[in-house]
Amino acid sequence: MNHCAQFLPQDLPMTGRQWTPLCHPRTALESSRGGRRPGLAAWQRAGLLVLTVGLVLTAGCSTRRVAQPAPVEDRAGAAAPEAGKALPGAENAGKPGYYTVKPGDTLYRIALEHGQAPRDLQTWNNMANPNLIEVGQVLRVAPPASVATAPVAAPLPGSAVVGRPLGQAGVAAPPASAANGAAPAAPATASVPESAGADEVAFVWPAQGSVIASFDEARNKGVSIAGKLGDPVLAAADGRVVYAGAGLRGYGNLIILKHNNTFLTAYAHNQALLVREDQQVRQGQRIAEMGSSDTDRVKLHFEVRRQGKPVDPLNYLPRR
Numbered sequence: 001m002n003h004c005a006q007f008l009p010q011d012l013p014m015t016g017r018q019w020t021p022l023c024h025p026r027t028a029l030e031s032s033r034g035g036r037r038p039g040l041a042a043w044q045r046a047g048l049l050v051l052t053v054g055l056v057l058t059a060g061c062s063t064r065r066v067a068q069p070a071p072v073e074d075r076a077g078a079a080a081p082e083a084g085k086a087l088p089g090a091e092n093a094g095k096p097g098y099y100t101v102k103p104g105d106t107l108y109r110i111a112l113e114h115g116q117a118p119r120d121l122q123t124w125n126n127m128a129n130p131n132l133i134e135v136g137q138v139l140r141v142a143p144p145a146s147v148a149t150a151p152v153a154a155p156l157p158g159s160a161v162v163g164r165p166l167g168q169a170g171v172a173a174p175p176a177s178a179a180n181g182a183a184p185a186a187p188a189t190a191s192v193p194e195s196a197g198a199d200e201v202a203f204v205w206p207a208q209g210s211v212i213a214s215f216d217e218a219r220n221k222g223v224s225i226a227g228k229l230g231d232p233v234l235a236a237a238d239g240r241v242v243y244a245g246a247g248l249r250g251y252g253n254l255i256i257l258k259h260n261n262t263f264l265t266a267y268a269h270n271q272a273l274l275v276r277e278d279q280q281v282r283q284g285q286r287i288a289e290m291g292s293s294d295t296d297r298v299k300l301h302f303e304v305r306r307q308g309k310p311v312d313p314l315n316y317l318p319r320r
C-alpha cells in the first residue's frame with residue numbers, strides 16, 4: 001500500500017491538472033522508520049548471534065577431543081614386566097642354576113637348552129601354567145639340592161637290549177643262528193672313551209637312512225637323517241621320556257629322552273609318537289614314526305645334548 005495514498009488529491013497542491021505527492025513512497029517509508037530498516041537489522045543480528053554461538057560450541061567440542069583423547073589399550077608390550085613389579089625369582093638373577101627369561105623363550109626350549117625336563121622346571125618353579133612365563137622372570141634350571149634326580153631305568157641283568165640293523169619290514173634282524181656255532185653279532189655302538197665318566201653313554205643310530213644335513217651349532221644343532229614316511233625311529237640309548245609333543249616351534253612332533261644327568265637326545269619331525277612322557281624306554285626301542293611335521297620333507301632331526309649344550313651326534317654314534 002502506498003503510504004502517501006492517504007492524502008487525497010484535493011488536499012494536495014496542484015500544478016496544472018497533475019498533483020504532486022507530498023512525499024515519495026520510499027522517502028516516507030524511511031522517514032517513518034527513522035531512516036533504517038529495523039526488521040532487516042534484527043534478522044542480521046539474530047543470524048550473527050546464532051553463528052557466533054555455533055562457532056563457540058564447535059571450538060569447545062574440538063578442544064575436549066584433543067585435550068581428552070579416548071583411551072587406547074596398548075597390547076604390544078603385554079609380555080613386558082610392569083613398572084615397579086617384582087617378577088618371580090628376581091632375587092636369584094645371575095646366580096648359578098638360574099636363567100632369566102628372554103623375549104621369544106618358551107619353557108620347553110629353556111628346558112631343552114639346559115638339559116632338563118619341562119615338567120621338572122615347572123615343578124621347581126611352582127608354575128601352575130607352563131605356558132605363562134614373563135620376560136625378565138628368573139627360573140631355576142638346576143634341581144634343588146633336596147631333589148633327587150629320577151633314576152634312568154637300567155637294563156635287566158643278562159638281558160641288555162641292543163640295537164640291530166633293521167630288516168626290510170622295519171623289524172630288527174634276528175641274531176645269527178646258534179646252530180652255526182657262532183655267537184650272535186653284537187650291534188655297532190659308539191665306543192666310550194676310557195676317561196669317560198659314569199654318565200657317558202654308548203649310543204646307537206636312531207634311524208637307518210643316510211645323513212643329509214650335518215651338525216652346525218649355529219644353523220643345525222643336530223643331524224638330519226633321510227627316510228620314508230612311517231620309518232621307525234629308535235631310542236639311541238636307555239632313558240626316560242621327558243617330553244612328547246609339538247610345543248617346541250621348528251621341531252614338529254618331538255620326543256626328548258633323558259639318559260642321565262649329562263645327556264639328552266631329541267627326535268624331531270615325527271609323523272606319530274609311540275611313547276608318552278615319564279615312560280622308561282630301552283635302547284633300540286621304537287619310539288616314533290618318521291614324518292615331515294614342521295619341515296619340508298620326510299626326515300629325522302636327531303640331536304645329542306651334553307649338559308644342555310648341543311654336540312655333534314656323529315662324535316657319539318658308531319661309524320657306519
